[in-house]
Amino acid sequence: MEKFVTDIFSEVDANVIVFGVPVGKHKKAISSFRKSSLFIEPYDIDKRRNLLENVKIFDMGNVGINEIEKVRKEIQDKEKVSLMVSDAHLPSFYSLKKFKGKLLIFDAHSDLFDSYSDEKIIAASNTRDKKTNDATWLRRLVEENNLEVFILGLRSANEDVMKFIDEENIQFATSDEIKSSMQKVKNDLKNFTKNSVIYISLDTDVFDPSIAPGVKYPEADGIMFSHFKDLVDGIEGKIKGIDICCMMGDEVTNFLAVRSVFEILGKIY
DSSP states (O other), X not given: OOOSSOSOSOTTTOSEEEEEEOOSTTTHHHHHHHHHHTTOOOEETTTTEETTTTOOEEEEEEOOGGGHHHHHHHHHHTTOEEEEEESSSTHHHHHHTTOOSEEEEEOSBOOOOSSOOOHXXXXXXXXXXXXXXXXXXXXXXXXXXXXXXXXEEEOBOOHHHHHHHHHTTOEEEEHHHHHHOHHHHHHHHHHHHTTSEEEEEEEGXXXXXXXXXXXXXXXXXXXXXXXXXXXXXXXXXXXXEEEEEOBOOOHHHHHHXXXXXXXXXXXXX
């Protein structure tokens, strides 16, 4: 099995533990994501630094969706950072069920429907449960865990979702707001994350389809990689968990996804 980035560190020596969670019809995207990581340079020319200079990675392989909660707790108990890779967003629900901290999500979609189902969702989440799937996982999480949430890049919702966002005081910034008012969004992001324990969930459809074509639900007018880097620069606090999801396996999106994860890992200290 391909490993993410490297196989030179043991689980004991590592400070970042990677695991995959294959769920839907695009399970192979996880292995292609790992393979892509071997061809991407982690050195940032603009910053003049290796983004992985403080990172020692151990990839434990894949686990089942029912094992996520246990695996995440074991990684957390060892004071290490978890990095979960999946072809679906539903695994984030299980990864975060007992997380204590703040949740930062990069996503075009709210995933806050109370109930939802269509053919794509069934294929993506591998479930016909209308209440717990890729489109509803965050609502279930907010109901159960009452986490503070900030969604970045949001550009798809409806009236019921927006009402729930208002009622639960969920912070968000649309892709248009990010592009037109980056400094304000970064200030809000700094205030949200400062002196806090942070979990970051990255759905690759936050990016514009022109640079991330291999996603399940592409939404027009997304952010560019330069916007993403600016936002990550604004994150403060201690990152304790990361997940990346919803790739379909094409090389262009894989390379962008891996480079984006490098950017987040560069915030680990």
